[in-house]
Amino acid sequence: MKIWKLFSILSIALILLFQAGCSDSSSSSSGEKDGVVTLKFWDMHTDAEKAFFEDLVKEYNAANEGKVKIEYTAFNQSDYSNTKLPVAFANDEGPDVFMVSPGDFTKYAESNILADLNSYFPEGAKEDFLPASIEAVTYDDKVLALPYELELLGLYYNKKMLADAGVEVPKTWDELKSAAEKLTTSDVAGLVLPTDKAAYLNFIWYPFLWQQGGNVLNEDGTKSTFNSPEVAKALDYWGSFFQDGQAPSKLQYGPWDAGNLGTGSAAMSIVGTWLVPVLEKDYADTEFGLAPIPVPEGGKPATDAGGWKMAVNANSEHVDEAAKFIMWCFAEDKSRPLKWATEVKFAYSPRISVVEEGQAIYDKGLRKVFTEEIYDSAIPEPRFGPEIVDAVGEAMQQVMFGDVSGEDAAEEAHKKIEEALNK
């Protein structure tokens, strides 16, 4: 009895111990002290990517000793976007510098939270950026964020599994469908696609729509074009993988995670550039291939160019200092953006000169496929407001799990998008 008592107390104590999460250290408010401008910089990166920004901040602080001091804080990504930032801005305690995703961009731009960076670009720097990447952060003729990476999507596959099943690398929709069917076994998923409703789900699906020339909104973003036959076709095609059991309806790893392919539980997956270094480093024993996302008959290749951006709080007391810092990070010297895009992670820098500088790395291994076969078909990730993202995601969920036809799901979403646009 006594032993059991001790055992139970110990086990409960152990559980509590494991649960003790880390608590936030209280952040000091930004402002000026003894002539030193203190800036709050909030981030959502982890691991090596977080370390990169920590080092940047250290370097910048050392170089500007006595003038500017940046305080860096990193948060968990979902807390960051959905809780930390809105709550902080609502209380006028928002950070001076922060990361913004395409999914949140419009929300902040509409609320005048983002400062115009146009006048802060160093001489000739803006012209070095790909026009499409600047266009993606331009709102009312103002450049409201600084792009620093372009992440492209491609079809990764396990070479051995395809060879064993006698499957050629799929190039068309029909080939992808039949390849997924042949590769699906009781242990292996033919094709891993995202399952949960989130901006990421839409992100992976857009290429299938763009390949046929379809889109969510019209050119100037004022009207929904979601009731088009292209949308219905892209929805039906996407949904069929789930209806026919070739794409798992629930995943153990995130759909963006290398674990799906790496552990051999999936034969193919549509994932982004970030996977290349992980596969090389953590799963070096398995041979992986990479191909552009298969296109439908008569369609043209397309892929997303996603990626977070750096922004400055328009309500900050020190917009100048904050803007200077982010320009220093990614718009001045080539070494920092190059290190970020080639060493810390694999992505494309939106700066033409940086990509040229890193040519040798961009041609290494699977990166070559991205550089030579995929890069030219990239379209910047759309920055729709959250209601439109949700409507598109809902249509996808309906065709994936709800036994609804692409046409009906598209019609329903079309109404919601129109409603959101008219608000």
Next chain:
Amino acid sequence: MKRKGMKRKLNETLTAYGFLLPNLLGLTLFVFVPMVYAFYVSLHEWNALSPKVFIGFDNYKEMASDKEWWNSVYRTLIFTVIYVPLLFAGSLFFAVMLNTMRQRFVGVARTMFLLPFAITSVISAVIWMFLYDPRNGFINQFFDLVGLPNQQFLGSTDQALLSIIIVIFWINLGYNMMIFLASIKEIPIDYYEAAKIDGATGWKAFWHITFPLLRPTSIFILVVTTIGSFQVFDQIMVMTKGGPANSTMVSVLYIYKQGFEFLNMGYASALAVVLFLIIFVLSLAQLRLYTKKD
């Protein structure tokens, strides 16, 4: 003499309020004030980033025709109708079973039942996600062993809600069982002895002695569980985020979506006020219903 008594009474009252004060302060600061503020916000259009715009009861009018909201309320009701009786019956059953067990095993069993309750809800949700995994999960592997067909669980629109109910049942079973067990132990043994003489044992003794005498505990558990089931959030947020195809989109999750994903803080507050009213009325009705017969 009389004066002294009054003084003592005053002292006692002061002491009592003194002890209540910290709790009252906390409640006021963290519950009552936010509640009133939420109602204030619900009369505005507010995206948390720009100033609030007063729009009267427009948010409430919008809600009336918001199909997705009423669907989420309906789904919450289904959750409640399955979960509350299941938890009530389950915890009562195990409490009675435990009560008949030999003393030395009771401690072990009690601890084991209570352990899930000591795990953070998010962690237990993650544990169950591994169990439920359609491909490598233990449950499907077990199904393979005994020759049952594999299931999709959280990946299926038909099974997701039930799968989540099982997880929350697993978490809360031990705690509610302990409350029942404590009350059962309070029932004087004489009653059972008297019943035995009259020939009432087992099922009869339970039905005529244990169950009626547990009435106050039962009411407490039913009301608290019902309120809890209307507030279910964290496990669903972790396991399905309301999916697949909205099949687990309960009210609180929908409020979260409106508030923190769409940044419709005003509208989300209006939804929260209505959900509060629903829970309030339901709890009152329950209390009325159960205590009337006394």
